[in-house]
Amino acid sequence: MKRIREVFAMTRRNDPNVVWIMLLAFLAVVAVGLLIGLLINNVVTMLIIAVPLAFLAALFILSRRAERAAFAQIEGKPGAAGAALSVLRRGWILKDEPVAVNARTQDAVFRAIGRPGIVLVAEGPVNRVKQLVNAERVKMNRIVPGVPVHVVHAGQGEGQVPLQRISKTLQKMKKNLTRQEVSAVDKRLSALGARMPIPKGVDPFKARPDRKAMRGR
Numbered sequence: 001m002k003r004i005r006e007v008f009a010m011t012r013r014n015d016p017n018v019v020w021i022m023l024l025a026f027l028a029v030v031a032v033g034l035l036i037g038l039l040i041n042n043v044v045t046m047l048i049i050a051v052p053l054a055f056l057a058a059l060f061i062l063s064r065r066a067e068r069a070a071f072a073q074i075e076g077k078p079g080a081a082g083a084a085l086s087v088l089r090r091g092w093i094l095k096d097e098p099v100a101v102n103a104r105t106q107d108a109v110f111r112a113i114g115r116p117g118i119v120l121v122a123e124g125p126v127n128r129v130k131q132l133v134n135a136e137r138v139k140m141n142r143i144v145p146g147v148p149v150h151v152v153h154a155g156q157g158e159g160q161v162p163l164q165r166i167s168k169t170l171q172k173m174k175k176n177l178t179r180q181e182v183s184a185v186d187k188r189l190s191a192l193g194a195r196m197p198i199p200k201g202v203d204p205f206k207a208r209p210d211r212k213a214m215r216g217r
């Protein structure tokens with residue numbers, strides 16, 4: 001309950017309409033239960049069933065709106081793309097820190113390895129971060145030739161993917177590798193030291209949201 005209160009307070013600050021949307025979902029489920037109860041002449045039983053379901057519906061709405069609010073809080077901050085990757089489901093191997101960083105502009109490239117292949121998630125204006133992305137793509141093609149390398153640009157501009165849609169974008173990609181091949185690619189990259197150190201002054205962890213809060217747990 002404490003976690004739910006914290007999530008609700010955070011979401012309400014960024015999305016005042018969440019209260020009314022949750023209330024509407026609650027009342028809608030109760031209304032359906034009441035209607036069914038009237039049709040089968042058993043209102044009490046249906047209300048006993050409908051009220052818990054109504055709470056679940058409200059919590060589901062809170063969970064989705066909380067995720068959106070959490071991403072809104074970190075939008076434009078260093079490390080936001082890495083935070084967006086952190087909500088990926090099982091089957092993906094992620095690096096908490098960026099694999100490439102421009103210390104002057106704080107543009108960064110994060111990496112995820114999954115069945116679609118290697119996905120580079122770029123943070124920063126598309127034209128400006130292009131050099132970092134191309135250098136990382138060349139490195140990946142040299143170390144693990146034949147493994148597909150995809151690029152996703154995080155942001156709200158043209159050609160970019162909003163933070164809240166990054167995980168879904170990766171999940172929808174065509175699968176090209178087996179689970180064993182995913183593990184082999186990660187081991188090869190780790191063994192050859194493909195990961196770059198983070199320049200001083202860049203702390204992507206400061207922009208990382210609470211995963212449980214984003215899921216409404």
